[in-house]
Amino acid sequence: MARSLKLIIEALLFASDKPLTAKDIRAALPEANLSEIKSAFRVLKYEYEAMGRSFSLKEVAGGYQFRSRPEYGTYILKMLQTSPNRLSRAAMETLAIIAYKQPIMRQEIERLRGVDVGGILRTLLEKDLIRVMGRKDLPGRPLIYGTTKRFLEVFDLKDIGSLPKLKEIT
Numbered sequence: 001m002a003r004s005l006k007l008i009i010e011a012l013l014f015a016s017d018k019p020l021t022a023k024d025i026r027a028a029l030p031e032a033n034l035s036e037i038k039s040a041f042r043v044l045k046y047e048y049e050a051m052g053r054s055f056s057l058k059e060v061a062g063g064y065q066f067r068s069r070p071e072y073g074t075y076i077l078k079m080l081q082t083s084p085n086r087l088s089r090a091a092m093e094t095l096a097i098i099a100y101k102q103p104i105m106r107q108e109i110e111r112l113r114g115v116d117v118g119g120i121l122r123t124l125l126e127k128d129l130i131r132v133m134g135r136k137d138l139p140g141r142p143l144i145y146g147t148t149k150r151f152l153e154v155f156d157l158k159d160i161g162s163l164p165k166l167k168e169i170t
Contacts (some may be wrong), residue, residue: 005032006040013044019063019153061152062159085127094120095129095151099163102146103133109145121145129154 009025016024022037029037041064045057058067068076087095094117097109109117124130128150135141147160157163 005029005036006043009037009040010044013057013064013066016065019059019061019065019149021063024063058156059158060156061149065153067156087123087127088120090115090117091120091123095124095147098124098130098145099147099151099160100166102160103144104146105136105142105144107142 008029012025012028013020022034022041025037026032026034041057045059045064048055048057054072055066055068057064060067090113093113094109097112098104101108101112106117106121109121121130125132128148130145130151131148133144133146136144151157152159
């Protein structure tokens, strides 16, 4: 693998505000093939782990992104002078139901939670943690909801299958 390819990928990862896939890199570097790009990702990930840096290359939301290690989070928050964007307990419960039961209708969420979730759904949509996946073929054509790539990024998940199994939680 060419050293310059690895450095170019590293530069693209640093410049990007979202996880990059091998196909994203290929779009910027048509002369590189996908196997070389994937190999460069593996090498970069290994090198950052071996160096013990304050950040690592993580596979999230189907792509790769540099992430600060959790032990440095308090320093970063202090520097940025902001508090983390928190979700209420009700929003987290609703988000968990959507993540585990997607695609799911609002009525099903309300049946499980026992309360109206209209405002919470609006908040989760605004934060780009959930999305409307379509409409159910029922009278009134209700909306069905699912999680977004942003959800995977925020919760540091490779894909939806990376969620802990319900048996593991109990």
